Amino acid sequence: MEIHVEITKAIGLAFAVIILRYVIQTIYNVFYGPVSNFPGPKISLWSSLPSFVKAVRGQRWRWVQLELSPKYGKVWRQAPNVLFVADKHIAKEIIINKRRLLSPAFSVKYIRSLEPLIAKCVRELTENISSAIKENAPNEEAVINIYKLICHTTLDAIGETAFGGSFNMIQNGNHPLPGEVMRETSRRIVTQHMQLQDGLSKEVQMKSSNIRHTTLLYMRTDFEWAHANSLISKLHITHCCFHKQRNLFPILKPFAKSNGYTYEFSKNLIDKRRQETGTKRKDILQIILDAGEKKELSDIDIYEQISEFIIAGSDTTSFSTFFTILMLVKNPDKLDKLMDELDKEFYDLPRDEIPDHDRLKTLPYLNAVINEAMRLWPITLDGGSGRVVPEDTIINGVFFPKDVLIVVNFYALHRSSEYWGENVDEFVPERWFEPDVPRDAFYPFSAGSRNCIGQNFAWLEMRLIIVSLFRRFRFEDIPGQDHWDIEQYLTPSLAKNEYNIRASIRS
Numbered sequence: 001m002e003i004h005v006e007i008t009k010a011i012g013l014a015f016a017v018i019i020l021r022y023v024i025q026t027i028y029n030v031f032y033g034p035v036s037n038f039p040g041p042k043i044s045l046w047s048s049l050p051s052f053v054k055a056v057r058g059q060r061w062r063w064v065q066l067e068l069s070p071k072y073g074k075v076w077r078q079a080p081n082v083l084f085v086a087d088k089h090i091a092k093e094i095i096i097n098k099r100r101l102l103s104p105a106f107s108v109k110y111i112r113s114l115e116p117l118i119a120k121c122v123r124e125l126t127e128n129i130s131s132a133i134k135e136n137a138p139n140e141e142a143v144i145n146i147y148k149l150i151c152h153t154t155l156d157a158i159g160e161t162a163f164g165g166s167f168n169m170i171q172n173g174n175h176p177l178p179g180e181v182m183r184e185t186s187r188r189i190v191t192q193h194m195q196l197q198d199g200l201s202k203e204v205q206m207k208s209s210n211i212r213h214t215t216l217l218y219m220r221t222d223f224e225w226a227h228a229n230s231l232i233s234k235l236h237i238t239h240c241c242f243h244k245q246r247n248l249f250p251i252l253k254p255f256a257k258s259n260g261y262t263y264e265f266s267k268n269l270i271d272k273r274r275q276e277t278g279t280k281r282k283d284i285l286q287i288i289l290d291a292g293e294k295k296e297l298s299d300i301d302i303y304e305q306i307s308e309f310i311i312a313g314s315d316t317t318s319f320s321t322f323f324t325i326l327m328l329v330k331n332p333d334k335l336d337k338l339m340d341e342l343d344k345e346f347y348d349l350p351r352d353e354i355p356d357h358d359r360l361k362t363l364p365y366l367n368a369v370i371n372e373a374m375r376l377w378p379i380t381l382d383g384g385s386g387r388v389v390p391e392d393t394i395i396n397g398v399f400f401p402k403d404v405l406i407v408v409n410f411y412a413l414h415r416s417s418e419y420w421g422e423n424v425d426e427f428v429p430e431r432w433f434e435p436d437v438p439r440d441a442f443y444p445f446s447a448g449s450r451n452c453i454g455q456n457f458a459w460l461e462m463r464l465i466i467v468s469l470f471r472r473f474r475f476e477d478i479p480g481q482d483h484w485d486i487e488q489y490l491t492p493s494l495a496k497n498e499y500n501i502r503a504s505i506r507s
């Protein structure tokens with residue numbers, strides 16, 4: 001009995017100490033915290049809970065971009081150790097400062113060899129729309145969910161190039177793998193935020209702000225634990241705190257569940273490819289396997305790389321492609337200009353044929369259209385990942401205390417009227433022909449050592465999709481749909497997974 005009393009007292013004391021420490025830390029943060037001198041919501045002085053809660057719901061971007069950023073300006077406090085900046089001089093200094101194992105797989109030269117694989121997926125997309133129109137006869141048009149079709153095409157393209165074969169999303173409408181991988185993204189965001197903003201330790205914060213994959217060990221279980229050390233050193237994964245944390249916060253257990261499907265799928269794929277004899281398929285999977293042999297990557301390293309492509313390479317490309325199409329159908333005068341350019345360039349090519357990417361790269365209006373869509377709708381709607389300043393630093397007259405996480409707010413930079421002029425919120429591809437277009441306030445793929453390694457791949461895919469669609473079909477917007485209903489976990493997506501447009505064959 002007495003032992004019980006003693007244990008209860010000890011637990012009570014431990015709780016009291018934790019609460020006291022929290023209160024003291026909070027009071028310190030409010031008055032003397034490193035970011036207390038910056039503007040921002042009051043609660044951000046002592047808690048990152050609002051940011052965390054909104055991130056878990058996929059709505060952080062809305063809160064950041066539509067409420068806080070317009071209110072607090074170019075540099076503001078988002079959490080006790082997080083600053084958001086939308087100043088082009090600071091942005092440059094922060095993000096442009098090791099290329100990874102896979103960089104060669106994404107060189108322009110190599111990406112060109114993937115063109116036939118991606119073109120195959122684009123052809124399936126156009127055939128699918130064409131069939132929908134035919135099935136709707138005698139009407140000469142059909143209403144299609146363009147958003148979903150584009151998402152399926154980009155997933156199929158990742159399947160073709162990184163997973164040894166298309167997921168056949170366009171044909172069948174589903175495949176278990178992308179769904180499983182996507183489900184993990186919401187688990188990742190939970191842990192990422194805990195790590196970055198609730199400050200487990202300085203070491204974790206410092207490392208996690210400079211790398212991705214921080215949540216790997218948390219997301220999955222014993223298998224990874226066994227491989228933890230090799231992963232930490234090879235892929236720069238922070239450390240294993242999430243195993244401990246999962247016990248501390250049992251409420252987060254549902255987020256940690258993983259049925260192992262994605263790993264099993266990839267493992268079989270890798271084994272099968274390794275056993276193949278003769279000429280191997282030329283794709284990203286093979287490049288990773290070859291690189292793995294040279295650098296002694298384990299199967300789980302390889303698995304992690306290819307599944308990253310589903311997350312990093314499909315929703316991102318589909319979001320940007322969808323918004324390019326949407327901006328065009330909502331601005332028919334710009335669409336006409338693009339059609340003109342395409343018709344002149346490809347007057348001798350049948351409309352159902354996909355042009356060579358080399359020719360698409362040189363089309364000025366096409367490229368301006370895509371840039372302009374990515375300016376208005378960057379995929380890092382909620383700011384993306386940040387960088388920690390290791391020392392007290394002054395940039396463009398602003399003092400940044402050391403160890404604070406600085407997030408470059410690309411959305412706010414891209415929509416700053418100071419840099420882009422009064423028509424900043426309008427879709428104006430022509431601005432890309434102005435000599436003073438502020439390219440230093442434009443970072444659709446981020447910049448510096450942590451920028452997007454897939455940007456050549458993405459450009460190729462976006463150009464092929466957009467050109468093939470607009471050469472073959474006439475699209476019309478169906479007003480009354482809300483394209484602002486966006487969720488962002490790691491990457492953004494339309495919450496309803498739907499945006500319909502009217503499609504007919506061009507005469």
Ligand code: HEM
Pocket residue numbers: 100212308309312313314316317318320321379380384385443444445446449450451452453454455457458459
């Ligand atoms: C239009 C499409 C795309 C856009 C706008 C885009 C944008 C970005 C951005 C902004 C980042 C940096 C994220 C951050 O700092 O938080 C990034 C990273 C990354 N992207 Fe993309 N991306 C696109 C397509 C792709 C594709 C198609 C792939 C692969 C096939 C890919 C692979 C990656 C990878 C692996 C990283 C992490 C790089 C690293 O950590 O070193 N991306 N992307």
